Amino acid sequence: MALPFDLRALRVFLCVADSGGFSAAARELHVAQSAVSQTVAKLERQLELSLFHRHERRIGLTPEGEALYAHARELMERAEAAYLAMRELHGLVKxxxxxxxxxxxxxxxxxxxxxxxxxxxxxxxxxxxxxxxxxxxxxxxxxxxxxxxxxxxxxxxxxxxxxxxREEMVVCVPRFHPFAARPSVSAEEFFQEPLVLFQNGYFHREFVDTLSRRTGFAANVAFQSNLIPLTKAIVRQGFGITTFLRRVVDEPELAAVSFDTPAWLxxxxxxxxxxxxxxxxxxxxxxxxxxxxxx
Incomplete structure (x- = not known):
């Protein structure tokens, strides 16, 4: 439904009501008094209502004008808030x-x-x-x-x-594991160990599953956990090994060893x-x- 007025007309209406007259509103808005009068008159025609009691010295709102005043004030406040929000987004403030x-x-x-x-x-x-x-x-x-x-x-x-x-996926083992002293580990050797793996849907698990399909070796899954601290704790205690991005192997009790064909993601x-x-x-x-x- 098309609205019978715009925000500018409501702004003029509010200014007339707040200032108590057309002349005062014109001075505040920096426009001619005739422009203010014409805007209010047009608004009244569009609404088919009288918004002001017009007296010689001062004007006042009619009951219909008072009803519009409350709605107009709320609309103007929301419009100003919307404008500020858009300006803030433009300036990346919010x-x-x-x-x-x-x-x-x-x-x-x-x-x-x-x-x-x-x-x-x-x-x-x-x-x-x-x-x-x-x-x-x-x-x-x-x-x-x-x-x-x-x-x-x-x-x-x-x-x-x-x-x-671009980061390397490495074999993660405890420091006392035989792999820890080696420069690399083959996929066959990796899959012969008990493994601590993430659950399906994580790239960590997908990497291992893809390696398994490519090499034909089945994974010996001893633990499944999506919690990195828990996975590290299991590996530290020697209950299994895993694979991580190299930077994740950041504890002295753990060693990062490359696959014999380095794996990059x-x-x-x-x-x-x-x-x-x-x-x-x-x-x-x-x-x-x-x-x-x-x-």
Whole structure:
């Protein structure tokens, strides 16, 4: 339904009511008195109502005018709030960025980037969603999530991607394990050990499953856990070995050993190919790409 008036007419109406006259309103609005009178008269014709009692010295609101006054005041306040919100977004004063990050990356790679962006844009709210890489890809494809960190492969072709880092997947063993003193470990040797693996849907588990299919060796899964501290504790105690991104193996009790054919993963920041990115999200993408050397 088309509205019979615009915000400008309501602003003039409010000014006349607050100032108590057409002349005073004209001075406040810096326009001719005739323009104020014509605007109010047109508004009354459109509404088919009298909004003011017109006396010689001072005017007053009619009951209909009083009813409109309350609505007009609320509308103007909301319009001003909307305008301010848009200006704040234009200046990146406010906004929200929702990004999905696999737990391994969220814990060991992204904190410097998140804190650096927050320092530059303190008014923008950052929401981090932790999930497996495949689930994050589905959430982006379904529009549930705007940004996410994914593993580059054919399943992410429907996304726009910006490469963040190329990182090695290594075998993680306790320091007392025979593998710890070696320069590399074969896939066959890895699969002969009891393994501590993430559950399905995480790139950690997908890497192992892909390696298993490629080499023909079955995984001996002793534990399944998506908790990195728990996985490390199990490995430290010698109940199994696992594979991590190299940076995650950061404790003196653990050793990182390459596969005999080094395994590399390309990690990218991604969003839907046809998705709209807000100014806040676009600023986040630009910041991450510009500062990815901290990864």
């Amino acid at each position: 906004g929200e960025v929702r990004i999905g990050i696999p737990s391994m990356l969220g814990s060991y790679y992204f904190p410097p980037l998140l804190m650096g962006f927050k320092a530059q844009h303190p008014g923008i709210r950052l929401t981090v969603v932790e999930a497996g890489a495949r689930r994050l890809q589905r959430m982006i494809a379904d529009g549930e999530l705007d940004l996410g960190v994914v593993i580059d492969d054919t399943q992410s072709e429907h996304m726009e991607r910006r490469l963040l880092i 390309d990690l990218s920041l991604a969003w839907g190919r046809d998705a709209y990115l807000s100014r806040a999200e676009s600023a986040f993408v630009a910041y991450v790409i510009a500062h990815r050397e901290v990864l």
